[in-house]
Amino acid sequence: MSTTADRPAAPAATVVACAHCTLPVPAGGVVAGAPHQFCCAGCRTAFAMIREAGLEGYYRLPQRREQPVEGTSKGYDDFDHESFHALYVRQRPDGLCETELYLSGVHCASCVWLVERVPVILPGVRHAELDVRRSLAWLTWDPAEVQLSAIGRALDRLGYPPHPFRGANREQLRRQAERAMLVDVGVAFALAMNVMLLALATYGGWFSGMAREHEQLFRWVSLGLTLPAFLGPGRTFLRGAWSSVRLRRLHMDLPVALALTAGMVRGTVNTVSGSGPIYFDGVATLIFLLLTGRWLQARSQRAAADATELQASLMPSEARLVDADGGVREVPTDSLLPGSRVHVRAGDVVPADGVVDDGRSALDQSLLTGESRPVAARTGDRVFAGTTNVDAPLVVRVTASGEATRVGALMRQLEEAARRRAPVVAMADSLAGWFTASVLVLAVITWWCWQPRDPANALDHAIALLIVTCPCALALATPLAISAAAGKAARAGILIKGGDVVEAMAKPGLLVLDKTGTLTEGRAGLVQWRGDDAVRPLVLAVEAQANHPLAAAFARAWPLLPVPAADDVRVTSGAGVCGTVAGHRVCVGKPSWVAERAVGVPPGPEPGPDGLSPVWVAVDDIVVAEARFGDPVRADARAALDELRATGWRLRVLSGDEPAAVVATARALGIPAADAEGGADPERKLAVVRGLVARGERVVMVGDGVNDAAAMAAAHVGVAVHGGAEASMAAADVYLASPGLRPLVRLVEGTRRAMTLLRNNIILSVVYNVMGAGIAMAGYVDPAIAAVMMPLSSVIVIWTSWRGKTFTPEGGA
Amino acid sequence: MSIMYVILPLSLVMALVAVIAFRWATRKGQFDDLETPAWRAVLDDDAGREPPKTG
Missing domain, CATH: 1.20.120 (Four Helix Bundle (Hemerythrin (Met), subunit A))
Incomplete structure (x- = not known):
């Protein structure tokens, strides 16, 4: 479950590891002479907190979270409000309070360790318990000693931003x-x-x-x-x-x-x-x-319900309502009415659907579109609940809130799609129905044949047939083969949640793939560099002080270059960054913005439209280089897709990204443009998948985001890839716990072998039952034979299930 | 063979005790989360040596 594999390989000797998360520290972040180095401010804070509480034992854990701490630096003041307590906090008779919080960023064993030691870090917290599968923490604290907002802040700084758990009542039931x-x-x-x-x-x-x-x-x-x-x-x-x-x-x-x-x-x-x-x-x-x-x-079958509740938990619980006199006060999101105006700070999640009334900013709509590039929003633009305001404050006039929002509708569709999903006609089920029906007929025939000859025992013979042929081994064959295969798959890094996955995936069908985050890495990466290599350190110097996805992409692209000091750095939101490095004035940013500040164009031929975002670099007011950013295709994607094609699967790409970029990616992976569709919003994805299912295709949807979740639930099988959104993981039938597309190939191979095993099990139990039926109809039910045969057939089924080679752990890869 | 009249009820009582224990454990939520406790146990052995501060 390491994320290091995503990162560019670098010689270990020259890379400094972060003292908290062990990932390489970007060259610009190394502090000379300091005993501990950190990759980011989040890790530094978490490290200090852990040390202060005397929990250094965390750093001796055999398995640690290899992920930078991404706290939100929120205040969590809303956690102390009366309305919040009324909704989510239970007061115990002994004066203590308890609540459930949904934590994002929970991944592995070390998270359990750390979260459950919050009582050591924060006196007043009495008990903390984490359910790692669902990322739910149970907390008990003394309100006289500590406030819930302080607990929220502590969890946030450790890298687990907490959200109130919305589904507590239904969960209880x-x-x-x-x-x-x-x-x-x-x-x-x-x-x-x-x-x-x-x-x-x-x-x-x-x-x-x-x-x-x-x-x-x-x-x-x-x-x-x-x-x-x-x-x-x-x-x-x-x-x-x-x-x-x-x-x-x-x-x-x-x-x-x-x-x-x-x-x-x-x-x-x-x-x-x-x-x-x-x-x-x-x-x-x-x-x-x-x-x-x-x-x-x-x-x-709990997956779909879990997904809905977890997604609901991620929605902000408090909104900043703008009163008629211009004052701002915090109110519960649930109380927002259409027509009211809310203030959305930079970094906040938009609490409801609405129209921008005032302000100009960019919104991260990846929740709805899967596209991570922020989209500009100005007065009059529609904004949607669940998107994140990136740049500057906005005032939004609410048009819909709660369940009526687009994301609320999406979640309802997800639930509905999961309920109405096209059933895979399970072999064992149809067989069992057919089988029991024929047993009933045989029982009647038995009784009818014996009645004239031996009226005293005719009924007994018929009932004996019913009992002896009752599908013990048959009833065991499917669950056993599938749960054994799922257990082995889990050890190989593939989590299978639905029982019918094995049957649905055993035969080749249609594989629908999301682009962003599934075929590609899902984040900006430097794809092309035109210009003088000598200016690279200057770029790193100014970008080191900008907090922007592209700045991080520069640092990832050139992890080993030295980073000189930069002075007088000014960041212009949504445009670029300027600064002075070693006496040179360096500007990096959007071409139009840089062109206002410098002369010339980047050297070399102008590339054609390729869906990449260009960034210009000017040194001393002359444009000297261009960096082009895109979303790089996963390294193993081509080989994995070729293998899948070789086994008979047909491939399609369905993405919310721009059609040109989608077609370019599909081409690079050998998928014809006709099978690649771009610009598909979540509703369209759901409609496409439903259409394919209705046409009788066996559809497997592979995706990573909330925007894929409903389509995944509607497909015969939904597969969530490593690093996806929590809701997509929960909606999926299969979650690939290791990065890349190679696990997908292993899933297909493993399910095929598991299906063979399942078929053998069923044949075995049917043969046994046919023999039993023959003996019973002949009127010769020797209980001794039944006593031997009954457990024996079950034992054989159990044994073949556990011994069968279905999923094998990653061999050396 | 009248020992049968003692052994049989005895074994049934034992089975009943087991069922009651199982029911108690289930209602206490012992089987709600089958994943985390395994990890908890592994980690406690290796690193959970710090005595929790009382306060």
């Missing part, structure tokens, strides 16, 4: 439902295992002999154990079957409930009468196995 289901599984397991023990003893009695009295005792105890399993955990199936009857819709629960009820009733009758088979072991085991499969499924 869902967690309770999940716990109840797990308790059911546990109860069903305990009952089934005890019934199984008694059954094995009874079967043993068939050979060695057993007192009639004891056999009868075992049968009664089995009844006593199975009845609670049937009425307790088993009620799920009874209820499902009942609603299936009422709605006149065939459902898997119907045959299951029928088999369970038949076994239960007949077993009870035979127990009371003291003769004939009792079937209780089959009934209890079946309840347990089916319930386990259902629980595994429920757990993996």
